[in-house]
Amino acid sequence: MANLSLAHLRLTPPKILSLGFILLIAAGTLLLSLPAASTGGRISFIDALFMATSATCVTGLAVIDTGTELTVFGQVVLLVLFQFGGLGFVTMATLITLVLSKRISLKERLLLQESMNQNSMQGIVKLIRRVLIYSLVIQLSGAILLAARFLKDMPVGKALYYGLFHSVSIFNNAGFDLFGDVHGPFSGLTRYVEDPIVNITSMLLIFLGGIGFIVLSDVVDFPKRKRLTLHSKVVLSTSAALIVTGAAVFFWLELNSTLKPLHTGGKIMASFLQAITPRSGGVTTIEIPLLRESTQFLMILLMFIGAAPGSTGGGIKITTFALLVVTVYARIRGKEDIVVFRHRISKDNVYRAITMTLLSLILVVTATMLLSVTESADFLTVLFEAVSAFGTSGITMGLTPELTTAGKILIIILMFVGRTGPLTLAYAIKPKKNKELYRYPEGNITIG
Template structure:
């Protein structure tokens, strides 16, 4: 199917990926704009576009409360969108191809390589099979645990539905929840701040969805191979550092503030969840608006870093962050090579990390400046919203439901770029590469 598109339209993998997300968003917008999707029987086109983009880009920002504003049909539309958006439409198309017993062509393998952020095509179809299996097993397990817990609060049918919806939402780092129908609009998981089952299940789902399918596959093979790849080592080590340090700082900042009403166990669980959820989880057991400004800024930093490549999360990615730290360390020590776990990294990787970070930073700065013009809100709330949209985190300081139409369009663009990736989008829209036949003379400028 993709082979035909590539031949007739001469579409490159980055263009196919970007176009695929646009098509999903367009279909979702039309479906959500239907009267059957809304509790009130109507949703404006701009709100439908916002919700469809947020679901497809697995963000979780919502201008309409999912539990009270959408009908069951509208909620199911969102569920399908963030399932497709989380796993990737390319992965789902490959599933159909495998079910039909069709051979995966070379160009389709190139597209899969691009969608999974892989450096080679070797074993890519095997990886896709594993992605689908892992996703189904993890999401069903999460749904079962959550459904059994929710049986204490609601009917059996509703508990099963809530378990399935929230397991898929949290694993795909979508951040949508239905508890507005139970605890009030935009209430999130605040009533479960001290519930160990909900907290631990949510944290495991966010973590497994955020480390990436490549790392999951590597961990499954660890019993046979007795070693991890460099990528997995960097992802797991950096993730553990960010989670541990983030939880520790959050606990220190909020122990006598927002965490004060909770018991000791609740304080610890809430601290770890708030350290994990900015990686794109989007669910929270605390009121973000009630946190200290220092805690809100800590969450902004964690959202900007995001999850791992090849995962359902956004941000600049933990590997990019680790590579930048390693490059700074090497420069300070006067070393030419950038080394991680006794492996020298290519200059191309370093340049890519720098480019990705600068593009992302410039995008967030520009969007924040524009939002500060269009929205009547504190600067920190505007910055928080912009980084949350770019990092597809879905957390908000309450600005999302109050956005103007211009603000909604800006956030839609941020969510789309954050999900597809600034570099992927840049490669998709750049002109055809011409061979450079000359080099400019070398010059010197002062640095520092």
């Protein structure tokens, strides 16, 4: 963090955050390009860049199989990248500063505020401490549970390593797995579709990583405070609605298709995991190409919505989606104010939500059109891949390993923008704001 405080004063927090991700990706690309990172010799620069971007942006899309084509060194590089990328490089740098007992400067607090999507610097260092403690406890608990299950399938050392890798990967919503080395390349968790320990642990890790550290801290404090903030109420209620609705629709659509061979418990677990994982999780127990087109489109919608602000996930964010829904509902009812849980929402927040959604739609539509030109695949597959990259979901219909060089570059851009956020990136490159000295007369445009 000491180096960050010496950054040029004209570098705003959004610019520094974007630059930090770029530097992480560059370092990861260099390390993954080394012969020691690959089992088959040096991998190409574009593949190393793709994998480094996917790990840093906690996406999980992979052009090479992590379990078979990367050495332990290469896998550890990925693990470090998605740990830093998930928690945020500013948060991890703060950890180092706190360990060294150094003072957190005002500039650094501004960076922390931006990285955690907070409206105020008050209590930001305390929040970061909590984030680091919660993350460590959750990931360690997940590693123990998964390792205990993997002991049935592999030696102790390998089970412990797999438990740790997958716990960190799933909690950070990275979606990388090593089971290509056990069950075949790009096999994922399909062999564990009816395993309760793997399914429930994965769902909890994705959920806890995806609701955001602000909400997590608020929930832990609930027994003492006896209340939740408006932000936490919106995130938790919307998350619950999306999970239950998504699972019910998935179950209905796939009951006589991919879910048919499973027993009742397996069908329910598979439905809930596939409803949770599109919101940035990246791990699946069902082969996505085998799903019905309607189900694949359902997952596209869930991936586009994404996780909560200040979390390890991407997408337009749950709160943005919730705000758009209540805004439409309020306008239909002819209400002037937009009210959520007896709180009036400012117009600035509404404008921000609309701007975020439109920028994201433009980005995804443009990328899909370009990918349709560069790739030999049907439209739904291309759209699925584009939204998965933007939402940092990491779920694929099989197109990623077959991408052309141009396609890889497009997906890299989508993953980066999806992680840093369209608004953060827009703020990072925007010119200095000048105060308007005059206003134009109001005009009317017919709508609808």
